[in-house]
Amino acid sequence: MLHEKYNQKTKFLILICLSIAIVAGFSSAIYHGSANAQNKTSIESTGIKSTTTNATKINIVLVHGLWADASSWSKVTPILQDAGHKVIAVQLPLHSAADDVATVKRAIDLAGGPVILVGHSYGGFIITNAGYNNPNVKGLVYVAAFAPREGQSVSTFPPLPKEFEGKPVLIFDKGGFAYINPALFHDFFVQDVDQAQAKVLAVVQKPANISGLVNAKSGPSAWKQHPTWYEVSEDDHVIPPAVERMFAKQMNATTIALPSSHASLVSHPTEIAQLILNATKGITK
Secondary structure: OHHHHHHHHHHHHHHHHHHHHHHHHHHHHHHHHHHHHHHHHHHHHHHHHHHHHHHOOOEEEEEOOOOOOHHHHOOOHHHHHHOOOOEEEEOOOOOOHHHHHHHHHHHHHHHOOOEEEEEEOHHHHHHHHHOOOOOOEEEEEEEOOOOOOOOOOHHHOOOOOHHHOOOOOEEEOOOOOEEEOHHHHHHHHOOOOOHHHHHHHHHHOOOEOHHHHOOOOOOOOHHHOOOEEEEEEOOOOOOOHHHHHHHHHHHOOEEEEEOOOOOHHHHOHHHHHHHHHHHHHHOOO
């Protein structure tokens, strides 16, 4: 009899313990499920916030000109990156204008929208064409650059300044690709930097297939579709400053002028970077 009472009491205690364990386990599951849901929501919210922040940044595609390469933007690029922008400095083949336009279009696609296109010198001809009817492009910045109307070519505009007439400014390889004569590179292209830096720039210059570039006619102009900014180099020996001012005026561009050689992106990188940053702010207003 005593034994039966003991067994019943033991069974009762076991049932109570099991009940408590089940309730505790159920409560724990509810708590952890709720906590996981809250954590998931928190993580997802953070991810959305981060994506939104990145999406508000303007991407920048830099396009060099003739007798240069993408490294000519090396002083400008870190300033733009430090401001939070994704930057692509395109390497143009310089074999034909069509190839160069196609190269920049691929860079625009790679960068994703929204994009500011920046062109130096002949690079202005390229962004004028690459940016036309491109939904990712939101603005154009011209740095001592060509900004042709439809049907115009680089050869449409005035030739070399008088002080360089008759001088062997260009030298050609066997394939017909042209270089600026290293002996004249400093005085012609970038007279406002020291000789040592000019020598390096002369070494890294990309040869250009002149016949396939300067005679190519422009298609419809992207600058008729987008806000524009222009930098006039007042001491330019490659494109006459008067021609640069004409380009800026015909586009109704926001314009600055610098006491610079043709290569203002090299000799005045801070001012050029600021012009580009101003453009990124201008298209978001």
